[in-house]
Each structure stands twice: as C-alpha cells, then as structure tokens.
Amino acid sequence: MNSLRFPRFLILASFLITGLASPSFAAPANLTAPKQPAPAEVLVVMERAADWQLTHPSKWAPNLWHPAAFYTGVMALTELSPNPRFHDAMMKMSEVNGWKLAARPYHADDHAVGQTYAELYFKHKDPKMIAGLQAGLDYVLEHPMDDNLAFVGKQKNDRWAWCDALFMGPPAWLRLSVATGNPKYTNYMVEHWWKTSAYLYDKDEHLYYRDSTYFGKTEANGKKVFWGRGNGWVMAGLVRVLQYLPKNHPARPRFEQQYRQMAAKIVTLQQSDGLWRASLLDPASYPLKETSGSGFYCYALTWGINQGMLDRATVEPVVLKTWAALVACLQPDGKLTHVQPVGADPKAFPEDSTEIYGVGALLLAGSEIYRLGGGAVPAAR
Numbered sequence: 001m002n003s004l005r006f007p008r009f010l011i012l013a014s015f016l017i018t019g020l021a022s023p024s025f026a027a028p029a030n031l032t033a034p035k036q037p038a039p040a041e042v043l044v045v046m047e048r049a050a051d052w053q054l055t056h057p058s059k060w061a062p063n064l065w066h067p068a069a070f071y072t073g074v075m076a077l078t079e080l081s082p083n084p085r086f087h088d089a090m091m092k093m094s095e096v097n098g099w100k101l102a103a104r105p106y107h108a109d110d111h112a113v114g115q116t117y118a119e120l121y122f123k124h125k126d127p128k129m130i131a132g133l134q135a136g137l138d139y140v141l142e143h144p145m146d147d148n149l150a151f152v153g154k155q156k157n158d159r160w161a162w163c164d165a166l167f168m169g170p171p172a173w174l175r176l177s178v179a180t181g182n183p184k185y186t187n188y189m190v191e192h193w194w195k196t197s198a199y200l201y202d203k204d205e206h207l208y209y210r211d212s213t214y215f216g217k218t219e220a221n222g223k224k225v226f227w228g229r230g231n232g233w234v235m236a237g238l239v240r241v242l243q244y245l246p247k248n249h250p251a252r253p254r255f256e257q258q259y260r261q262m263a264a265k266i267v268t269l270q271q272s273d274g275l276w277r278a279s280l281l282d283p284a285s286y287p288l289k290e291t292s293g294s295g296f297y298c299y300a301l302t303w304g305i306n307q308g309m310l311d312r313a314t315v316e317p318v319v320l321k322t323w324a325a326l327v328a329c330l331q332p333d334g335k336l337t338h339v340q341p342v343g344a345d346p347k348a349f350p351e352d353s354t355e356i357y358g359v360g361a362l363l364l365a366g367s368e369i370y371r372l373g374g375g376a377v378p379a380a381r
Contacts, residue, residue, distance in 0.1 A: 033317035034324040039375025045327055046077050046366040047086075049359050052334025054089055058356040062093050063102040065168050066342070068112035070356040072240070073363025075119050079377060080370055087123075090116055100132035105139050106158035108169030115240070118175035130179050137176055137185060149199045151211035160196040162344070163208040163230045167237035174244045189241070190251045197258065202226075206265040207280060208234050210344050219282035219346075226280040227345050232296030235262055236364065239303045256309065263304055266297055267318050274325035275338075279346035286346045289338040291329050295361025298322040302368035316372070323369045326362055336362055 053070060060066040071090060078087040099117055102110035114133035121129040149161040160169060173189040176182075200209045207226040209215060217225045238259045245252050269280050275294040277283035302319045304310035329338045339358030340349050371377070 033320040036316075036320060036373045037323070037369065039370045039373045042323075042366050042370040042373065042375065043080055045330065046363050046370075047081060047083070048334040049330055049336055049362050049366075050074055050077055050086060050334075052336075053356055053359045056335075060356065061102070063097045063100065063110070063113050065109035065112045065164075065357075067093075067356050068109075068116065069167070070360035070363075071113065071116040073360035073367075075116055076367035077363050080367060080375065082378060090120060094120060094129070098132070099129055101136040104157070105136060105143075106145060106155075108160055108165035109157070111136065111172045112168040114172035115175055118172065118179050121179050130176060133172065133176055134180065137173060137188075141184065141188060147195055149196065149212065151213050156211075160192050161199075162211040163196075163200055163227075164210075164233040166193065166196060166208075167233040167240070170237055171240035171244070174241055178244050186245070186249070193241070194251075194254070201258070205281075206261040207231050214345070219279055220285045221282045223281035225345060228276050228278045228280050228290055228293035229296070229340060230293075230344075231262070231266070231280060232276075232293035232300075232361070235259075235266065235300035236296040236361070238262070239300045242307075259300075259304065260309065263301055263310055263315075267301065267315060270297075270318055270322070274321035274323075277346075278340055278348075282346075286348065288348060288351065289325070289329065290340050291326055291336060291338045292340055292355065292358035292361050294322055295326055295358060295365045298326065298365035299361065299368055302365065302372055306368055306371050319365075319369065319372070323365060326365065330362070 050073070058067060058070075071093065074086050074090055078090065094117055097113065101114055104110045111133075114130075114136070117129050117133050121127075145155070145158050147159065149159055150156070151161050160166060170189045170193055173185045177185040177189075197208075200211065201207075202209065202224065205224065205226065207224075208231055209225070210227045210230045214225045219225055238255060242252070242255055242259065245255060266276075269276060269283075271277060271283055273289065275289045275291065276297060278286040278288070278290050278293070298319050301310065301315055301322075305312045305315050305319065326336075330336050336354050336359050337352050339353050339355045340347060341353055341355060
C-alpha cells in the first residue's frame with residue numbers, strides 16, 4: 001500500500017490541516033462493563049449469526065448495498081474462522097454476480113459490493129475479480145459529475161450526497177487503489193470524502209446529517225436530527241478507509257482526526273443498556289433498542305482500541321457493554337433482532353425486525369471484539 005505515489009497538491013494540502021489535537025473522551029457515568037468474552041465465544045456467536053443469514057437469504061438482489069454490508073462482515077469472519085464455508089459463500093456470491101457492480105454507475109450503494117470483490121482479489125490475485133469494479137469506477141472518473149450535493153432531483157444519488165454513501169463507496173475506491181497500485185482511485189476518494197464532509201458534517205456536534213433535507217430539522221426535544229445508523233455508516237466507513245489508507249498518506253491525519261472527534265461524541269451518547277438509539281440526540285422519542293447502528297459503533301470503537309487510537313481504559317467498557325447487548329439480541333437460532341428497517345432517519349419499528357446489513361455490522365463488531373480479547377488470527381489461507 002505504501003508504494004502508491006500521490007500528487008503534490010495532496011502533500012501540500014496536508015500542511016493546511018488545522019485543529020488536529022486529539023479530543024478528550026468522556027464515557028457514560030457509572031458504566032459497569034461485562035467481562036471480556038473469550039475469543040472462542042465470540043467466534044461461536046459470529047458463526048451462528050452468519051450461518052442464520054446465509055440460510056435465510058434476504059429479498060435484496062445479491063449485488064445491492066443491503067447484502068454488500070453483510071458481505072463485509074462475512075469477509076471479516078473469514079479471517080478468523082478455520083471453516084472455509086464463509087469464504088466459499090463469498091466466492092459463490094461473487095460468481096453469481098459475475099464479479100460486476102450493480103447497475104447504477106454513479107450510485108455509491110452500487111459500488112459497495114466491490115469491497116468484497118477486492119478483498120477476495122487480495123487473497124487470490126485473479127484479475128477477473130476486480131475487472132468489473134475497475135470498469136465501473138473508471139467510468140465515473142471519465143464522466144465526472146458536478147459537485148452539487150443538495151439532496152434533490154433525479155440525480156441526487158449520483159454524488160456522495162447522503163452520509164451512508166461514505167460506507168458504501170470510499171472503501172471500494174481505496175481497495176481498488178491498493179489492488180491496482182494506481183492512486184487515482186484514492187485521490188478521488190479523498191477529494192470527495194471531504195466535499196461531503198464539508199457539506200454534511202456538523203462541526204459543533206461532530207456528527208453527520210443524513211442529507212441536506214435534514215438541515216434545520218429538529219426532534220421533539222428541540223435537538224438536531226442525527227440518525228443513529230447513518231452515523232454508524234460513517235464511523236464504519238472511516239475505519240474501512242483507515243484500514244487501507246497508507247500511514248504516510250498526507251490526508252491520513254485529517255481522517256484520523258475526524259474519527260477521533262466522532263468517537264469522542266459517540267461514546268457520550270450510548271444508552272444505559274449498552275446500545276444507541278435511532279435518534280442520537282433524542283433517544284427518549286425512540287426508546288427501542290437498535291442493533292445495526294450499535295453494531296457499527298461497536299466495530300469502529302473497538303477497532304480504535306485495537307489500533308492504539310483510542311484509550312483502552314476509557315472505551316473498552318463501552319464496547320464490551322455494547323457487545324453483550326448485541327449478543328442478547330441474537331436469538332438461539334442466530335437471528336439478530338432490533339434492526340431498524342431500510343430508511344433514512346429515526347423511526348419506530350418492531351422489536352423482532354431483522355435485516356441483512358445489521359448482521360454485517362454484528363460480524364464486523366465481533367471481529368474486533370475477538371482481537372480485543374487476544375484472539376489469534378490464523379495465517380492467510
């Protein structure tokens with residue numbers, strides 16, 4: 001990864017970044033965390049959840065964002081499980097898709113499945129695995145859109161104009177840079193991440209609006225509307241960018257700073273049961289547990305501990321309590337409940353609601369909880 005070369009303007013831009021001091025953390029008061037689960041226990045939970053989902057296919061086409069988010073978790077599981085069935089399931093899915101992206105050329109949701117294709121390419125080095133991803137992203141580069149991020153009109157999804165897009169698109173662009181050795185995909189990702197951030201990131205709250213239609217809206221308590229899973233998408237997207245962005249890349253400090261800012265805010269919003277609510281700043285109006293956003297927060301925060309970016313003594317109680325709460329929402333057969341259905345803002349929903357992307361969040365979280373407990377990662381297969 002570090003062999004990529006980047007344009008001079010990016011290097012110069014790094015010297016313009018200000019305010020990079022690490023934010024202070026304040027975990028919820030009187031937080032008593034469960035003990036660290038044994039890695040073997042975590043792996044059992046992950047495999048049970050993944051097996052349930054694989055045997056209960058969702059209604060969504062296999063190249064769309066809903067299952068693509070699940071695939072990211074399954075790929076994390078393949079790094080830990082000695083059983084090849086999870087890797088084989090991802091290979092089968094990719095073959096069914098013909099290693100192609102979904103149909104909409106600019107839509108970040110339709111790029112999300114490319115993350116899995118690229119990670120399989122890293123294992124097997126078969127060029128066909130990234131050919132469709134490369135063709136799709138090259139089309140975007142060769143036919144650029146304007147930078148209008150207002151979430152209106154027929155082309156509102158053709159830019160990263162909603163916060164979920166930062167999980168769907170950027171990690172695929174960056175992985176393609178790593179796979180090809182070509183920095184143009186990273187350059188596009190960096191440029192457009194920060195355009196979206198300048199537009200949707202609230203610099204006072206350190207949270208993202210879902211899109212421009214939420215500017216000026218308030219919850220019942222008068223607070224701004226910040227969607228739980230929406231900000232979970234961003235936190236997980238930040239992690240999945242930082243995993244592959246070279247340590248010496250000039251934009252990395254800025255990504256790390258935003259990650260730490262958001263993490264510092266998110267830990268203060270955890271509820272007493274260990275989960276977050278559909279509305280981050282008005283949890284009382286949406287009291288039902290919500291596991292998809294919570295899973296992404298657990299993943300992102302635990303990754304930060306494991307990478308030495310967050311203080312373990314402060315944040316570990318937060319994530320262990322979240323993991324225990326997520327496991328409590330997993331039924332004996334492996335079905336994950338309390339997942340908010342597809343949407344764009346806080347909503348009420350049935351307690352037994354499940355969705356495939358929520359399982360992906362659980363698996364990503366489990367992969368980092370496993371490492372937090374000192375679980376051994378098998379050699380590459």
